[in-house]
Amino acid sequence: MRTGIATVCLSGTLKEKMQACAIAGFDGIEIFEQDLVTSPHSPEEVRKMAADLGLGLDLYQPFRDFDGVTPDLLKANLKRAEAKFNLMERLGMDTILVCSNVATATIDDDGLRAAQLAELAELAGAHGVKVAYEALAWGKYVDDYEHAYRLVEMVDHPNLGTCLDSFHILSRDWDTAPIEDINAEKIFFVQVADAPKLSMDVLSWSRHYRVFPGEGQFELAKFMGHVVRAGYTGPVSLEVFNDVFRQSDTERTAVDAMRSLIWLEEQSAQWLAGTSAAEGTEGAAASRRRYPMELATLPKVNEPAGFNFAEVKADDTAQLEKLLGQLGFGFEGRHRTKDVQLWTMGQARVIINEQAASHAEPAIAALGFDVDSPVIASARAQQLKAPVVARKVQADEEVFQGISAPDSTEIFLCQGSPDGTAAWTHEFGEGQEHASSAQNAVIDHVNLAQPWQHFDEAVLFYTSALALEPQPFAEVPSPSGLVRSQVMETSNGAIRLVLNLAPAQQAQTARKTYQEHIAFAVDDLVATAREARKRGLEFLQIPANYYEDLDARFDLEPGFLATLKELNLLYDRDANGEFLHFYTATVGSVFFEMVERRGNYDGYGAPNAPVRHAVQYDSLHRV
Numbered sequence: 001m002r003t004g005i006a007t008v009c010l011s012g013t014l015k016e017k018m019q020a021c022a023i024a025g026f027d028g029i030e031i032f033e034q035d036l037v038t039s040p041h042s043p044e045e046v047r048k049m050a051a052d053l054g055l056g057l058d059l060y061q062p063f064r065d066f067d068g069v070t071p072d073l074l075k076a077n078l079k080r081a082e083a084k085f086n087l088m089e090r091l092g093m094d095t096i097l098v099c100s101n102v103a104t105a106t107i108d109d110d111g112l113r114a115a116q117l118a119e120l121a122e123l124a125g126a127h128g129v130k131v132a133y134e135a136l137a138w139g140k141y142v143d144d145y146e147h148a149y150r151l152v153e154m155v156d157h158p159n160l161g162t163c164l165d166s167f168h169i170l171s172r173d174w175d176t177a178p179i180e181d182i183n184a185e186k187i188f189f190v191q192v193a194d195a196p197k198l199s200m201d202v203l204s205w206s207r208h209y210r211v212f213p214g215e216g217q218f219e220l221a222k223f224m225g226h227v228v229r230a231g232y233t234g235p236v237s238l239e240v241f242n243d244v245f246r247q248s249d250t251e252r253t254a255v256d257a258m259r260s261l262i263w264l265e266e267q268s269a270q271w272l273a274g275t276s277a278a279e280g281t282e283g284a285a286a287s288r289r290r291y292p293m294e295l296a297t298l299p300k301v302n303e304p305a306g307f308n309f310a311e312v313k314a315d316d317t318a319q320l321e322k323l324l325g326q327l328g329f330g331f332e333g334r335h336r337t338k339d340v341q342l343w344t345m346g347q348a349r350v351i352i353n354e355q356a357a358s359h360a361e362p363a364i365a366a367l368g369f370d371v372d373s374p375v376i377a378s379a380r381a382q383q384l385k386a387p388v389v390a391r392k393v394q395a396d397e398e399v400f401q402g403i404s405a406p407d408s409t410e411i412f413l414c415q416g417s418p419d420g421t422a423a424w425t426h427e428f429g430e431g432q433e434h435a436s437s438a439q440n441a442v443i444d445h446v447n448l449a450q451p452w453q454h455f456d457e458a459v460l461f462y463t464s465a466l467a468l469e470p471q472p473f474a475e476v477p478s479p480s481g482l483v484r485s486q487v488m489e490t491s492n493g494a495i496r497l498v499l500n501l502a503p504a505q506q507a508q509t510a511r512k513t514y515q516e517h518i519a520f521a522v523d524d525l526v527a528t529a530r531e532a533r534k535r536g537l538e539f540l541q542i543p544a545n546y547y548e549d550l551d552a553r554f555d556l557e558p559g560f561l562a563t564l565k566e567l568n569l570l571y572d573r574d575a576n577g578e579f580l581h582f583y584t585a586t587v588g589s590v591f592f593e594m595v596e597r598r599g600n601y602d603g604y605g606a607p608n609a610p611v612r613h614a615v616q617y618d619s620l621h622r623v
């Protein structure tokens with residue numbers, strides 16, 4: 001698959017964008033006209049820069065508001081087009097994107113439109129230029145890719161074809177199957193973008209909320225599958241208008257973009273293999289051979305089987321030790337060679353990192369995931385351009401394959417074991433042991449604060465490299481703003497991550513004000529809470545108003561309600577089961593949660609999140 005990206009996706013100058021695209025490994029780019037017009041470099045210099053960087057200049061765009069106009073306007077439009085064709089010759093470019101008219105079209109007549117596009121194609125041909133006509137989702141008369149293609153067929157000129165843009169097609173819910181009926185020679189260009197499903201006018205949605213494939217909710221593998229089955233072999237190019245990406249680090253966004261295409265390529269191959277298997281052909285190999293576009297695949301991984309460990313960092317290590325001890329964790333000792341301690345409760349393993357915490361680093365410094373094969377999982381992550389974590393190891397120590405997540409949490413790929421034990425724990429053992437609680441516990445979920453610039457990148461990272469499934473995102477009110485919350489989990493819930501995007505005011509100051517936490521699941525939360533209280537644990541204090549509201553909503557048995565209130569427990573219930581939980585006070589920027597899932601409750605007590613945020617806000621602002 002030939003990969004491409006439009007310069008409009010990135011921040012920076014044209015030169016910076018081109019350099020970032022080359023470093024990220026793109027085959028070619030689309031030059032967005034604004035980027036050229038505002039560049040100090042001449043077209044000849046841009047052409048040379050691209051050649052030196054090994055980047056193809058695959059598309060010049062956009063050319064607007066050409067078709068369906070009065071004769072006077074047509075004349076002016078052809079003159080405007082000719083100027084661009086001359087410019088493209090200097091750039092060494094041969095394909096231009098022409099969008100369906102959104103502004104100046106006054107005549108809704110396919111015959112007239114075809115005649116005008118024929119004139120444009122004829123002029124383009126004289127300059128050796130190909131015109132890719134694209135139906136914008138908000139085009140005045142042409143807003144549908146099949147309509148655009150009908151016009152291309154009517155004109156039947158070698159210099160006129162169509163451009164398929166996934167956003168314009170999927171935002172309008174157009175059926176993508178008819179893409180297969182398009183003559184591949186008439187598909188001059190393919191643009192891909194994903195987007196969250198939002199209810200707003202399609203122009204605003206397109207100009208501000210497009211994201212890279214895998215970061216939104218469109219069915220892009222299916223779209224691409226139809227494109228591949230049509231026989232298309234040209235560039236597959238990202239065209240993402242996004243307010244955040246346009247102000248983020250250029251090189252980093254280009255790498256995020258490249259990751260999305262590598263992943264989409266694999267997903268498209270899988271979609272094709274799935275559909276051809278369903279149709280009774282011979283699966284992946286056969287389907288790949290049948291189509292002219294080559295689709296690369298990646299090392300395959302299953303979902304992780306569970307958390308192996310979590311590692312936390314705080315300035316006040318003693319305070320962390322105290323909290324874990326009060327919750328019922330036992331101290332297993334200090335590492336032989338590193339400044340870290342191991343604490344366990346049943347199968348929940350927590351490492352306290354004694355190195356000084358930096359405000360720029362996440363409080364949850366590392367997570368271990370159990371995978372079938374750490375080597376294969378690491379190979380996959382690296383092919384998806386995940387940065388590798390270098391960790392010093394001594395003889396006899398477990399070698400972990402680690403990758404760095406977008407928020408700089410280190411993810412270690414660990415060999416899972418059937419009995420839930422971990423081979424590396426024997427490296428700990430120096431120091432006094434404390435008896436842990438008799439209760440079993442497992443890591444239930446981990447809540448990670450995401451810097452605002454890297455939120456979408458994180459969703460794609462965990463989806464593509466670690467096979468987690470994004471759930472629909474939620475917005476949780478807090479006293480300092482709305483917290484965007486995105487659950488990423490495995491299908492059986494063995495791994496549950498909650499990515500939280502802090503309100504701007506918090507995200508821009510230190511991470512300190514925005515907290516991360518680890519939740520542990522136990523079998524009997526009331527017993528755990530009572531034991532913890534005996535050991536002197538400071539619970540997050542829940543206001544009495546909460547319990548009145550809870551009673552109104554759920555009509556609880558009075559004794560049970562009194563127990564919840566007495567122990568500062570939060571409660572939720574849905575059709576699948578019940579959820580009980582409590583929170584500890586915060587140390588540095590990390591705190592802990594204890595949960596009990598009853599029945600098949602699969603959520604996170606979302607209705608209680610605003611209460612937690614408000615109480616934490618209150619305790620932060622009181623001191």
Ligand SMILES: O=C(O)c1ccc(O)c(O)c1
Nearest residue numbers: 062099134165206207239
């Ligand atoms: O928003 C626009 O105007 C616009 C321009 C060119 C494109 O290819 C596109 O998809 C949208």
Ligand SMILES: [Mg+2]
Nearest residue numbers: 134165191239
């Ligand atoms: Mg487009």
